[in-house]
Amino acid sequence: GENVEQHPSTLSVQEGDSAVIKCTYSDSASNYFPWYKQELGKRPQLIIDIRSNVGEKKDQRIAVTLNKTAKHFSLHITETQPEDSAVYFCAASRNGQNFVFGPGTRLSVLP
């Protein structure tokens, strides 16, 4: 079955700097890759997603890149703000069915 790895497990950046979180997946048939943000005590919320027919997608300060050949995808957050502090999860899915999640990255944005 699918296996998703995520690095780093924790990440601290200064406010205004960029943050990058990387995920790798094992199933070459996976074709949908969402990213979720989870604040303490809250439910995961979708922040951006990418489909396998696209190499990059951007939404304001957030971007995701996908390398299908290498089977990895990354989340990029620019101009980080304190409210970006949270746990971020990547996930991989085949045709939008069962989702396999990475273990998460705890991002801390230091003022």
Next chain:
Amino acid sequence: NAGVTQTPKFRILKIGQSMTLQCTQDMNHNYMYWYRQDPGMGLKLIYYSVGAGITDKGEVPNGYNVSRSTTEDFPLRLELAAPSQTSVYFCASIDRGQGRSPLHFGNGTRLTVT
């Protein structure tokens, strides 16, 4: 739309007790899922359902049971609670008719077994 609603929000169980975690969605989504999230960890799939009357095991189904008698409801049953089932449980749904679309999560149920 209320989205995905889970009850209760919190529960403490004694070892060996049983309970049902309720999940209902009002978006007419066909796919529904139960995940558990242990402290500091990712989400593990317990059970899922692709429609009323159909359920399947996920990655960690032992100790749990589910049913899907209606499109809206997908309850999760714990028959003999064990300390290893202490976790936060999230129900989620998706409309597969929309192709590849994201999961909609409920607010979670925090369960402690002592």
